[in-house]
Amino acid sequence: MSRIEVSEVKLTEEEIQAAVDVLRSGNLRQNGQCEAFEREFASMVGAGHALTCANGTASLHLAYMSFLQPGDEVLVPSFTFMATGSMVAMSGGRPIFCDIDPETFLIDLGDAQRRITERTRAIAPVHLFGNPVDAEAVGEFAARNNLIVVWDAAQAHGASWGKRDVGSFGDFVCYSFYPSKNMFVGEGGMICTNNGDYAERMRLLRSHGESGKYCHTVLGFNYRMTDVEAAIGRRQLLRLEEMLAQRRANAHILSAGLAGLRGIRAQKISGQGTHAWHQYCVLVDPDEFGCSRDCLAERLQEKGVASGVHYPRGLHQQPVFEKLYGLSNLPVTEKTAQTILALPVHHGLTVDNAKAVVEAVRQCRG
Ligand SMILES: Cc1ncc(COP(=O)(O)O)c(C=O)c1O
Structure with a gap:
């Protein structure tokens, strides 16, 4: 593939x-x-x-x-x-x-x-x-x-x-x-x-x-x-609905396939919201998964699956804002930035591709 x-x-x-x-x-x-x-x-x-x-x-x-x-x-x-x-x-x-x-x-x-x-x-x-x-x-x-x-x-x-x-x-x-x-x-x-x-x-x-x-x-x-x-x-605009439907179908496959996988937790969808799945992000618990976020990204890369880190730091940790406003501490943001990984979910991904992503993540468990 x-x-x-x-x-x-x-x-x-x-x-x-x-x-x-x-x-x-x-x-x-x-x-x-x-x-x-x-x-x-x-x-x-x-x-x-x-x-x-x-x-x-x-x-x-x-x-x-x-x-x-x-x-x-x-x-x-x-x-x-x-x-x-x-x-x-x-x-x-x-x-x-x-x-x-x-x-x-x-x-x-x-x-x-x-x-x-x-x-x-x-x-x-x-x-x-x-x-x-x-x-x-x-x-x-x-x-x-x-x-x-x-x-x-x-x-x-x-x-x-x-x-x-x-x-x-x-x-x-x-x-x-x-x-x-x-x-x-x-x-x-x-x-x-x-x-x-x-x-x-x-x-x-x-x-x-x-x-x-x-x-x-x-x-x-x-x-x-x-x-x-x-x-x-x-x-x-004429194909937005179709692209969104594909994103939702892919997200559904990822969620079903990764459910119960120890050490991987997907973004929770807010209550009455319909998610547009711009990104499908998971948190990687290195102890539970046996491999850190960066290690998972590398292993996926070797298997031909790209991933992304959005974002590796909070805005309060950006050098320019630290210089302007001083240091601050936002613990949830900081922890999330260290453990988050975006998996492919886009509209160009087929159902088979989405299943392959799930399989690849499962195989990366350390
Ligand atoms: C949350 C958010 N806000 C604002 C922007 C800025 O958009 P643009 O890159 O079109 O200037 C982006 C784009 O990356 C974004 O993701």
Whole structure:
């Protein structure tokens, strides 16, 4: 069997053709594809507004720049990708790193509550690996503490909480279309919001604060998406459900096959959530499994199965944040970072591939 990769980013012929059509049209500026992608994405997730932008990092930056004041604090789970925290800092705020739940790997609201101060302005829950955070609990938490919610859904296209898509909740929902994500167009991002004022402000910030031709009413960026990427994204929306179904089928095989294997524990799916399976992550207990996380990764590699470590340290352990804010200690994040491993689950994986991954993990037991 050929090597089993940890993600797949092949575009379909139709997606490639959609990009070529834009290139052939001579319209290298935006000319309708981005707006159409926004309408279709908003309609799919049930959001009031959706805005395309350059990438997921830009989507977070636009969200924070539209409301954050200097010195405002934002509660951020430490176990996430860099941009969730760095965009708070780049917008003049301070990320306050919170610990995670040891089973779901999602923000621990109890820990977050203890970190509230009079400067706390927002919370940034991350649907990590596609596992949705409890939207009702976050809604109550935000209402109780008078906070804005900036959801990081970069890894959660297609996830839902209860009957609602995660893109339909709250103030801001930020997505990435980076290759490796559940939707991938090259570089790209999307922000959903149900607040017309935020949408208007982010539209301005996205394009130099220009409210009329060469009339700039606020300072902004060039964070626009191109029509090439939007055309790919529009086409890809048509197969998102199919890709998600394959991810779910693969996750099901992995969960069934690894259940009861001592020393391996998979991410727990949150209560009423539908997981989008961006990653299938397990914790490796070296004593029980007889082999550490890194040793399992090496043994899998020898068997032709790729794996990944997301993430090897919490944000509070990143040198730049240690320098900015000093040392801190978040025990669950730190332990998780030492023992976590992502196994292949992507939409390009066949049922036989998923079974082969299970078999390979079982054979690696020391
Ligand atoms: C949780 C999370 N937030 C934000 C981002 C940033 O997205 P992008 O790489 O498109 O800038 C990513 C992408 O890796 C991510 O995984």
